[in-house]
Amino acid sequence: xxxxxxxxxxxxxxxxxxxxxIGTHGHVSHENIDVTRNFLASFVSEISGNNSALIDSHFxxxxxxxxxxxxxxxxxxxxxYIAHGNEITMVKTxxxxxxxxxxxxxxxxxxxxxxxxxxxxxxxxxxxxxYLPFWATKLGNNIVESMKNQEKLLRGREINSTxxxxxxxxxxxxxxxxxxxxxxxxxIGKVDIYGKLGKKLSSKDELFNKYRFNICFENSNYxxxxxxxxxxxxxxxxxxxxxxxDSGDYLNPSAIINVGEIGFKKALEQIYFLEKNxxxxxxxxxxxxxxxxxxxxxxxxxxxxxLFNKIAF
Numbered sequence: 001x002x003x004x005x006x007x008x009x010x011x012x013x014x015x016x017x018x019x020x021x022i023g024t025h026g027h028v029s030h031e032n033i034d035v036t037r038n039f040l041a042s043f044v045s046e047i048s049g050n051n052s053a054l055i056d057s058h059f060x061x062x063x064x065x066x067x068x069x070x071x072x073x074x075x076x077x078x079x080x081y082i083a084h085g086n087e088i089t090m091v092k093t094x095x096x097x098x099x100x101x102x103x104x105x106x107x108x109x110x111x112x113x114x115x116x117x118x119x120x121x122x123x124x125x126x127x128x129x130x131y132l133p134f135w136a137t138k139l140g141n142n143i144v145e146s147m148k149n150q151e152k153l154l155r156g157r158e159i160n161s162t163x164x165x166x167x168x169x170x171x172x173x174x175x176x177x178x179x180x181x182x183x184x185x186x187x188i189g190k191v192d193i194y195g196k197l198g199k200k201l202s203s204k205d206e207l208f209n210k211y212r213f214n215i216c217f218e219n220s221n222y223x224x225x226x227x228x229x230x231x232x233x234x235x236x237x238x239x240x241x242x243x244x245x246d247s248g249d250y251l252n253p254s255a256i257i258n259v260g261e262i263g264f265k266k267a268l269e270q271i272y273f274l275e276k277n278x279x280x281x282x283x284x285x286x287x288x289x290x291x292x293x294x295x296x297x298x299x300x301x302x303x304x305x306x307l308f309n310k311i312a313f
Contacts (some may be wrong), residue, residue: 006054009037011045013052020059020103025172026228027103031115036103036134038141040118043101045144047303056114058106074229095290097307103134105218105225115304122223122247130302133247134227136294143296153290159237162212162278162285165192167241167271169215170204172196178243181220181264185241188272208236212281213257215241221260223247230256234289238275238283243266250294253288 007016020027045087047222100114108117110125117129123247134135139153140146149286150248166189166213169182174197182191195203203208208214214233218225225249234255240250243260274281 009041012039013048013050013056014041014045014076016041017054017056018059019057035141036137039146040101042142047307048097051100054096055099057101063204083124093264103223105220116303120222122224128306130299132225132299133224133230133248135231138228143300144266148282150290150293152286154293156286156288158185159282159285162282163210163238164191165211167213167215168192168194168207168211170195170201171198173219178215181259182215183266184264186270188268188275205236208233208238211238214238215243217259219241221245231289237285239284250290252288252290252291255284255289
């Protein structure tokens with residue numbers, strides 16, 4: 001497998017490398033826009049000023065150690081990997097900022113000399129890492145747009161009617177815990193499965209608003225690893241039945257059923273109770289999904305401090 005080529009972005013000083021393929025399911029909106037790509041390019045362009053910047057991810061190969069050999073990046077955004085036995089170092093050959101980003105539950109490659117890490121980790125790692133959950137990159141194509149759209153998630157809303165069907169799940173990964181919960185939930189009502197393991201899915205937007213509950217477990221649990229899953233369910237007026245560790249305390253616990261926090265038994269009991277009291281379901285659906293805002297301005301300030309060696313946190 002060859003290393004992927006560098007992607008140009010609409011921001012002339014920012015390049016992307018080793019990102020997920022364009023059009024990847026889960027990364028594009030129903031308008032076929034990869035909002036995360038746009039957000040990162042705009043954000044890094046802003047914080048880097050007139051300097052060139054490369055945003056690297058980890059979708060180019062199965063192992064980060066597998067194919068390391070004098071990799072030409074592109075014109076004014078270039079970097080080399082050099083292997084010395086089991087030690088791997090990164091040699092920067094030109095003046096540019098090197099940013100590493102992950103949308104997955106992955107730890108930053110701290111042994112490599114990136115200027116800035118953007119990950120789901122809260123650990124600062126000697127002042128080089130900033131917490132940036134995947135959901136926060138999905139709200140807008142830039143910080144201004146993201147902040148505006150986030151306001152909607154902090155407010156309550158009115159709903160027209162209770163969804164007509166019981167529960168659904170979109171599954172491509174048959175993770176055992178998720179599948180066992182669905183098996184037990186099926187004793188309460190019919191759970192429809194979509195995706196690779198079920199019915200063909202054309203659009204999540206056209207699906208979730210037909211169901212009172214959406215089972216949207218994260219593929220893996222790690223403190224701070226929160227994706228777009230609970231937000232997608234909430235956005236289509238379905239109660240998110242989620243499982244994850246929201247260590248940043250952003251999600252409104254009253255607007256979701258967090259199986260990872262309360263366990264199978266209490267979650268199933270809560271769903272059973274709600275099924276007997278539709279007015280309670282309506283009240284939950286009307287609640288805001290966020291209890292507090294992600295601080296995009298703080299993200300920008302801290303990132304600039306790191307890149308320009310003025311760490312102040």
